Ligand code: WAQ
Ligand code: MG
Ligand code: MG
């Protein structure tokens with residue numbers, strides 16, 4: 548569809564050495580840019596890393612790669628917000644919403660158990676809903692979804708229409724959740740931030756869309772979560788989709 552050449556721009560930042568040297572993960576980010584926009588997009592990612600609630604990084608890497616496959620375009624998932632008075636109430640609701648998306652309760656329990664054992668991961672853990680097992684490499688890298696973006700003007704119109712804060716965090720999370728959910732093998736996603744000052748998270752799925760929950764952890768907690776529940780997918784092509792298939796989110800603002 549696109550006439551222009553786009554580039555994938557990715558950033559990762561850590562403290563006390565690189566991720567490979569067991570440094571602490573501070574921030575990551577991924578977007579797509581035209582050649583002309585690379586400086587602007589790279590600068591925004593650098594800024595995100597340099598002013599982060601998890602701390603100041605001493606290792607940063609920005610990677611720019613030309614995208615040669617064609618870019619898909621899709622509408623954002625529908626959005627809803629559930630108020631939770633406490634993290635416990637929010638977590639109970641998250642489990643209920645995952646069940647409604649079709650994740651068996653034993654698989655949810657196993658994911659929470661493994662989460663507690665791998666609390667510092669900088670990507671997503673993948674769980675197969677048929678076996679209940681974690682199916683990505685099982686290390687502290689996890690899988691990073693990449694090559695996705697949502698034009699900020701279009702996002703701002705969307706946010707205004709939905710009376711939501713015009714926040715890059717919501718923009719990034721909904722972009723990621725929409726791309727993940729588009730794959731036929733994706734059943735549901737569970738996420739909350741590893742940033743100590745942000746306690747809202749979500750469950751996303753094909754039935755309920757992007758379902759925000761206003762409190763999933765205590766303020767000050769630096770433990771985040773991102774889990775993708777998948778249905779018997781051939782892992783190699785699924786991960787290839789997450790990492791490599793380029794996708795733009797585009798909201799039709801005529802609704
Ligand atoms: N691919 C896979 N996993 C990722 C990615 C990615 N591109 N980016 C982040 N993660 C994982 C990683 O393990 C982080 O620790 C965790 O997700 C949380 O990332 O109000 O801000 O960027 O609607 O801190 C959701 C609610 C906010 C937004 C989520 O996540 C709203 C958030 P963060
Ligand atoms: Mg992020
Ligand atoms: Mg992004």
Ligand code: MG
Nearest residue numbers: 574740741742
């Ligand atoms: Mg974070």
